[in-house]
Amino acid sequence: xxxADPALTVRDLTVAYNEEPVLxxxxxxxPAGTLTGxxxxxxxxxxxxxxxxxxxxTPAAGQVRIFGQSYxxxxxxVGYVPQRGSVDWDFxxxxxxxxxxxxxxRLGWIRRPGAEEKEEAHAALEQVGMxxxxxxxxSQLSGGQQQRVFLARAxxxxxxxxxxxxxxxxxxxxxxxxxxxxLRTLQQRDCTVVAVHHDLQTVPEYFDRVLLLNVRxxxxxxxxxxxxxxxxxRTYGGRVGFLRKNESPISDSASAPNRKEESRA
Amino acid sequence: xxxxxxEIQLVATVVAVACALPGTFLVLRxxxxxxxxxxxxxxxxxxxxxxxxxxxxxxxxxxAAALTGLLTxxxxxxxxxxxxxxxxxxxxxVFPVLFSIGVILIAKFAGDMHLDTDAVLLGELxxxxxxxxxxxxxxxxxxxxxxxxxxxxxxxLFLALFYKELKLATFDPGLAASLGFRxxxxxYALMGLVSLTAVSAFDAVGSILVVALMVGPPMTxxxxxxxxxxxxxxxxxxxxxxxxxxxxxxxxxDVSIAGTMATTTGLVFGLVLLGAPERGLIAQWxxxxxxxxxxxxxxxxxxxxxxxxxxxxxxxCQVDHLQEHLNxxxxxxxxxxxxAVSRGSVRRENGxxxxxxxxxxxxxxxxxxx
Ligand SMILES: Nc1ncnc2c1ncn2[C@@H]1O[C@H](COP(=O)(O)OP(=O)(O)OP(=O)(O)O)[C@@H](O)[C@H]1O
Ligand SMILES: [Mg+2]
Numbered sequence: 001x002x003x004a005d006p007a008l009t010v011r012d013l014t015v016a017y018n019e020e021p022v023l024x025x026x027x028x029x030x031p032a033g034t035l036t037g038x039x040x041x042x043x044x045x046x047x048x049x050x051x052x053x054x055x056x057x058t059p060a061a062g063q064v065r066i067f068g069q070s071y072x073x074x075x076x077x078v079g080y081v082p083q084r085g086s087v088d089w090d091f092x093x094x095x096x097x098x099x100x101x102x103x104x105x106r107l108g109w110i111r112r113p114g115a116e117e118k119e120e121a122h123a124a125l126e127q128v129g130m131x132x133x134x135x136x137x138x139s140q141l142s143g144g145q146q147q148r149v150f151l152a153r154a155x156x157x158x159x160x161x162x163x164x165x166x167x168x169x170x171x172x173x174x175x176x177x178x179x180x181x182x183l184r185t186l187q188q189r190d191c192t193v194v195a196v197h198h199d200l201q202t203v204p205e206y207f208d209r210v211l212l213l214n215v216r217x218x219x220x221x222x223x224x225x226x227x228x229x230x231x232x233x234r235t236y237g238g239r240v241g242f243l244r245k246n247e248s249p250i251s252d253s254a255s256a257p258n259r260k261e262e263s264r265a
Numbered sequence: 266x267x268x269x270x271x272e273i274q275l276v277a278t279v280v281a282v283a284c285a286l287p288g289t290f291l292v293l294r295x296x297x298x299x300x301x302x303x304x305x306x307x308x309x310x311x312x313x314x315x316x317x318x319x320x321x322x323x324x325x326x327x328x329a330a331a332l333t334g335l336l337t338x339x340x341x342x343x344x345x346x347x348x349x350x351x352x353x354x355x356x357x358x359v360f361p362v363l364f365s366i367g368v369i370l371i372a373k374f375a376g377d378m379h380l381d382t383d384a385v386l387l388g389e390l391x392x393x394x395x396x397x398x399x400x401x402x403x404x405x406x407x408x409x410x411x412x413x414x415x416x417x418x419x420x421x422l423f424l425a426l427f428y429k430e431l432k433l434a435t436f437d438p439g440l441a442a443s444l445g446f447r448x449x450x451x452x453y454a455l456m457g458l459v460s461l462t463a464v465s466a467f468d469a470v471g472s473i474l475v476v477a478l479m480v481g482p483p484m485t486x487x488x489x490x491x492x493x494x495x496x497x498x499x500x501x502x503x504x505x506x507x508x509x510x511x512x513x514x515x516x517x518x519d520v521s522i523a524g525t526m527a528t529t530t531g532l533v534f535g536l537v538l539l540g541a542p543e544r545g546l547i548a549q550w551x552x553x554x555x556x557x558x559x560x561x562x563x564x565x566x567x568x569x570x571x572x573x574x575x576x577x578x579x580x581x582c583q584v585d586h587l588q589e590h591l592n593x594x595x596x597x598x599x600x601x602x603x604x605a606v607s608r609g610s611v612r613r614e615n616g617x618x619x620x621x622x623x624x625x626x627x628x629x630x631x632x633x634x635x
Contacts (some may be wrong), residue, residue, distance in 0.1 A: 018346075018347060018348055032617065051439065054439075054442070054443040055442060056438075056439050057444055072445070075443075075444070075445055078443070080439070080440055080443045082437065082439045082440060086437070087437045087438065088293075088295075089434055091435070091436045091493075092293075092487065092490045092491055092492055092493050092495070092496050093432075093436065093491075093492060093493055094491070094492070098436075098490075101432075101436070101437065101440060102435050103428075104429060104433055104444055104446070105444035105445065106431075109430065109446075110426055110427070110429075110430075112428070112429055113429070117573065124552075137491040153440075214577040246335060259382065
């Protein structure tokens, strides 16, 4: 169902940790039915932006509207895939149980998932090719498999708008393609997908629209308009080798500025 | 067994299970230290409570103490959110301050009050049967059994009702918040229960044992469980085991019950840490060893395969030569060959080593893996 309202409108959003602004005056609109990428260096505030939109972090200022409503009112229409490293994979539980968590919102307080929910979770695991791993303890899954479980968990939410924090992180090339096809399928079902992405080379291929972020919004809009070398340089501080379309790509690593990802993991 | 003996064990068991339930979530949230902080800080609440109501026997004391527990949790979170110190350091900063204020207040203004620090730290389970609940001229058993029974029921009820919410908020607080499950409210509810449990328990068993019982059994259970339900049940079971074993240990050695219970808790944890089938140290050690041998056999297979059907095969494919080529010492090379033979990867043929078909497969597989 096409919405008259944009899937997401962010106005004047500012978020600070200890008086230190990590997001500054963000204005951003995501039209419904699009596949939007967020790119920016480590520490640019990508995760913080998603968390502020989802009410996990409280913004210092600004407004967020989802399909024209407040987040609380539109909560049921939103799905979320956090960064894989944000949870403890040694937690005593199995893959199916993690997927079931996606249904907790629909169940509400106190009610527990039953047979019907388990079936849905199984179906979602099947969609991401993980049906055989349903009762595997989650610490015994590979990084890519954990990522798929997270995606399956988002799928069962049956949301209209998905926020995904690096859903393709740590997966091999074949898996990346398969997962990406899944995002396309979602889009064909009129879902809107917003995903943080780290590989600049695949941005034009994967996304319709892009937000370039580094504390401030550097640019946002259709990929062919805003995903330019000039904008990328402004986002990444001039350290990016990136060529325009139709020329061979030479950028080997886009996320050079401060690679804290490794040390964090 | 005499009636007081049974009663002491009952009280100990109920305390242990009541502590294990919220303790499981503390351990999973890596907040075990929080039980330490809260069980000490509540002293301040008790002292202030005594100043206000003027007696040691009022339910208001429990409320005051539980509030101090929440205050501790809030202070820790405030310090933590400045991002300047880590959570455990924040905990270490907060509770000694609150605890010492409590101690100073007692020393200064309540010297005559029955609240000595020994009792605070170790409690005295042995006296539990003497403090009885009587009503309508009837004896209903030790008072501690009733208080702790009530706390146990409350904890169990909370876990049963909010099991799914607690699990989600512990595993993935981000998703919990985005789904509207208020992880912060759950956090404070849990801290409230920890405080309440600690206050009620410390009268009977003292604050050291409260910490041991909240952290020990869940940590032990964690090493043995793949599922949360399992971990909770095992925590409770280990709690009971520690309580009973601790009691009989104290009985045999004629020492403090709380002390032996805490020691048993440590011992049981140590044993499980060594012997747990998957996560235990011995299992890990054996896994590494097995991998070492498997790797050696693979190396051998690859080596033999390389020189198979070559002119120098006669020289290369001898046990003696392996020392030179693979940098193995003699006895080690001999043992690797023995293993390879017993697994059917290698055959000995008058002094020479030959790969079997199986061995060739091993070599092939290893070569494609790297
Ligand atoms: N809980 C927190 N407390 C204090 N500072 C934080 C907190 N979370 C993030 N920050 C800071 O906010 C900034 C933005 O962080 P954020 O995680 O949003 O970056 P990101 O763009 O998602 O980076 P990455 O690519 O590494 O995931 C960083 O400088 C980070 O250090
Ligand atoms: Mg991030």
